[in-house]
Amino acid sequence: MSGPKAVWVLLLMGAWAGAALAQSGATNPPAPASTNAPARPGDDFRLGVGDKLLYWIEDDPVKGAEPDTVTVNALGNATFRVTRGSDLSITLNVAGRTLAETAAEIKRRLDADYYHDARVKLELKETTPRFGQVLFIGRGTRGNMLQLVPGEEKRIFEAVFQVGVNEWANLRKVKLIRVDPATQKTETKIIDLEEIRRGNRANNIILQPGDIIDVPERTFNFGG
Incomplete structure (x- = not known):
């Protein structure tokens, strides 16, 4: 016999001998169990x-x-x-x-x-806390990522201004792009942040890990 199995047989023999000396004839303890319930x-x-x-x-x-x-x-x-x-x-x-x-x-x-x-x-x-992320895209935003802290609610209005916008940002047409975890379908909702700023917070949606927020720039018509 050679290879890993041969080495393992030798390890087992040594382990059994050591266990016998340590236990001095005592019976093996029951299956291990943690003092703190997992x-x-x-x-x-x-x-x-x-x-x-x-x-x-x-x-x-x-x-x-x-x-x-x-x-x-x-x-x-x-x-x-x-x-x-x-x-x-x-x-x-x-x-x-x-x-x-x-x-x-x-x-x-x-x-x-x-x-x-x-x-x-x-x-x-x-377990350790799982930090979700929200991705920011669009020419009107100053950042590209926001980390969501477990147990801490973060809504879209506060998140956009936390990441930052530039002076050309179109806050009336911010897109929230979300993949439904059950159906895997992509849903897009247009959010008017100016309306939320004025006090109508019905669309101040709570963000979820994996959300994408598209902050566009305003368009200008310089034609006659």
């Missing part, structure tokens, strides 16, 4: 930078009372140990993946070289 995201939750995961393998020869805490780094990568008994690990890019997709990929990698049928457990421990 968050329960929906099945469609996508992992992002800064998220923290609880990770363990039920087949790990070295048992532990607590799972590993794994953090998604700035590149979207996360590193998962093959066993508590060694520094051997696998690194995956998990940004944009669900927990189920990530666990399935970890299992595939483990089964390829180390386990016969690894039982991978992965839970979300902590």
Whole structure:
């Protein structure tokens, strides 16, 4: 036997021996559980930078009372140990993946070289705020991007003037372009910011991540 599987057999033998000495005949503890109840995201939750995961393998020869805490780094990568008994690990890019997709990929990698049928457990421990963005286009605007802070309401009138407009901006014909997440259809609405300025705030719409705001310039007719 040679290659990764041979190395893995040696690691398992060492791990079992170390575990036997450490436990001095004690029985293995039950499946690991965090002292703090992990968050329960929906099945469609996508992992992002800064998220923290609880990770363990039920087949790990070295048992532990607590799972590993794994953090998604700035590149979207996360590193998962093959066993508590060694520094051997696998690194995956998990940004944009669900927990189920990530666990399935970890299992595939483990089964390829180390386990016969690894039982991978992965839970979300902590999430980081997701900052949405609004894109500004058009010759009447002074900026091109606005970041939306989670939990903080931002409406179109305040957003446009926060980013800034020039003296030629046509504030009566500002376009709000939005893709409906359910139908994926693009919807465009013309917003009169001058009317909002005068007190009619009915169209002072709350912005959503992914919105596009087109601030045009006024047109002038110099013909006779």
